[in-house]
Amino acid sequence: MNSITESLTFRVPLSPKSHALAEQFAKQQVSQKRAKEVYLNTLAVDIGQNFLDGLDFETNLxxxxxxxxxxxxxEDVADVIIPDLGVIEFRRVLPGETGFFIPEFVRENRLVYVAVGFDESLDFGDILGFVCLSDLTESNGYVSLEMLQPAENLLDYLMQLEAGRDFLLSDDPLAVEFRKAVEFHKVVEAETREKSLGLMAAALEVIYRQYPDDGGNWRGKGGKVLAGDLPAVGKVVEERMAVATRDEVGEVVVESKSVPRTTQKLAKQLLGKLKEIWG
Structure with missing residues (x-):
């Protein structure tokens, strides 16, 4: 285990090479405001990648x-991919700021949002903490620093999701049935699997966390996850709750998506197995 985890300070230094790349990307922008955002985002991603590398996670930029x-x-993006698990967004926090805003473009398809604090010198960045996507469904996109979980908890959370993902990719008959089900619902396409499996594990984890003894929720809520109802932030959640189509005269028709009983039964069995893994 390297110095990042040993010290628990979660301060990551920035090298001249990091600043050179940030400057290169910033010069490609069309406005000074955008250039500053891209510069800081590039530094935040460099800090995030080094932080994850220090926790022994493979990363893909x-x-x-x-x-x-x-x-x-x-778009205002600062993401790092952990292959076959998902995407982590690193959001900049400048001196004097008490939170950060999640742009609409990144309000879904992210496992967690990690706050990276900068000082005026930009010589280093501090990992201030994180918040899970699944815990932000009621958010308007703004995350106060008071909402963050401690940065040291991120390792445990990602390892939990990894354990869930490993099972979903295993040869266990239940996992094989799961992959057939999500393929049927066209939830996990081959080219997006590295971003989707972790989200599904995260969505199932929050159901397990909120309803550890089932209580009749594993079938219904878990079934929706297997059918593609994955977490997102704020307004995006409302948009995913119903699919609206317009006919030729402009009337709105709302279509509800029912989940087959077989999918609900599979969700209950999966959560039972994941409870053994996560418990």
Whole structure:
């Protein structure tokens, strides 16, 4: 275990190379405001990647949104991918700020949002804490620092999700049935699996955490997860609750999505197995 976890200070230094890359990306932007955001986002991602590397997690920046030059111009993104687990968003917090805002573009498909605090010198960044996507469904997109879980808890949370993901990818008959079910519902496509499996594990984990003894919720809530009802922040949640289509005269028709009983039964069995793993 390296110095990051040994000291529990979670302070990550920034090298001249980090600043050089941040400056390179910033120069590609069309406004000073956007250039500053991209500069800080690039530093936050560098801090986040080093932090995760220090926790012995493999990371992938090549496919991250923040390393896509088009998205970097159009969207406020600072993400790091953990392959076959999911995406972690690192949000900048400047001196005097008491929280951070989650842009609409990143209000879903993220496992957690990690606050990275900067001082005026930009010589280092502090990992201030994190909040799970599944705990932000009532949020308007703003996260107060008071809402954050301690940074040292992130390792345990990610390891828990890894254990759930490993089971979902295993040869256990229940896991095989799960993969057939989500393929049927077109939830996990091959090209997005590394971002989706962790989200499903996270969504099942919050159901287990809130209803550890089932209480009749494993079938209904778990079934919705298997059918693709994954967590998102604020307004995005409302948009996912119903699919609206317009007919030729402009009337809105709301379609409700029912979950087959077989999927609900599978969800209950999965949560029972995950309870053994997570308990």
């Amino acid at each position: 090549e496919n991250a949104d923040c390393f896509n030059p088009v998205l970097r111009i159009a």
